Amino acid sequence: MKRILVxxxxxxxxxxxxKVAAVIARKNKCEIFLLHLLELPNHMNDSVTGADITPALMLFIKKVNENLQKIKEQPYLKGIxxxxxxxxEKAFSGILSFNKKNKIDLIVMGSHGTSGIEEIIIGSNTxxxxxxxxxxxxxxxxxxxKLKFKNFVFASDFSKEAKKPFKKMMEFAKIFDANLFLVMICTPNSFKTTLAAEKVMGAFMAEFDLPNYSSHLFNDANIESGIINFSKTIDADLIGLCTHGRTGLAHFFNGSISEDLVNHTTRPVITFRI
Known part of the structure; x- marks a missing residue:
């Protein structure tokens, strides 16, 4: 991991x-890409792509660049x-297109979260x-x-498809020499006996060499609350999990545990795409 987008x-x-990106960059000798996205009204798009940029827009762009330069000069970024x-471009699509153009390895985003009807209809860019x-x-x-990320919860079903993102999670955990708490959440709708769960997790972990980890089974009403409540019990600094990247009707009907956690927990969350 060498390129971080904020x-x-x-x-x-x-x-x-x-600030979090700066700590990671310093520990791992990364460079940071600081991106501001301007979503303009449709009637202004032609003026941006053409030669005729309005004076008001020019002034606004100048102000944005001045703000970016001020941020760049913050003491905590010195030497990075x-x-x-x-x-x-629109915020979320602009971020994704910037990643591909610049070969970004990690995105670090701030979020205030959403809830209720706003979450259902609009959702957040994050x-x-x-x-x-x-x-x-x-x-x-x-x-x-004072960032530490020492206690790192990774929640998963520990299936075969989780192995690739699990390797990326291990790379991130090594940056902070984190203690990994691997947890399978058992709910009424996805029940496993203790013996069955331990067998699945044992077979999964047999393929990896991890010095600082423990495995856990946690029962709760649903997976999201299980992850949040387990994280409280060990005072987690960070929650990690995989995401399937569902879209369209599949996302509407099935939802996304990753997105729900991003919205509802105050702890940092890192997601890894399956």
């Missing part, structure tokens, strides 16, 4: 994400290569990026203070 709207949430960009990104996405909900 989208910013100049909010406190984006600032918290950038930081590249700033402004892109005219939620959409979590759903569609091919690369890991780390979501920061608040100022994490």
């Amino acid at each position: 989208p910013t709207d100049f909010s406190d949430h984006a600032g918290n994400a950038l 290569p930081v590249h700033v960009s402004v892109q005219f 939620e959409k990026v979590v759903r569609l990104s091919e690369i890991p996405v780390l979501v920061i909900k608040k100022d994490v203070g």
Whole structure:
């Protein structure tokens, strides 16, 4: 992991994400790409692509670049290569297209979360990026203070399809020399006996060499609450899990545990695409 993208709207949430990205970049000798996205009204799109840019828009772009330069000069970024960009595109699609063009390895995003009818109808840009990104996405909900990521919960069903994202999770955990708490959540709708669950997890872990880990089975009403409640019991610094990237009707009917967690927990969440 060498290239980290941090989208910013100049909010406190984006600032918290950038501070986390700076810690990761310093530990792993990464460079940071700081991106601001401008979503313009349809009637202005032609003026941006053509030669005739309105004076008001020029002034606004100038102000955005000044703000990016101020951020770049923050003391906590000293010594870290930081590249700033402004892109005219919708937030979530702009982030995804920027990743491909610049071969980004990790996205670190701030989020305030959504709930209720806003979550159902609109969703957040962070939620959409979590759903569609091919690369890991780390979501920061608040100022994490002195970042450590020492206790790292990774929740999974430990099936064969989880092996590839699990390897990416291991790479991230090594950056912080984290203690891994591997947990399978057992619910009334996805019940496994203790012996059956231990057999699945044992077979999965036999293929990996992990020095600092423990495996757990946790019972709860549903998977989301199980992950949140288990994380509380071990005072987790970070929650990790896989996402299938469902879209369309499959997403509407099945939902996404990753997106629900991003919206509803205050702990940092990192997702890895299956």
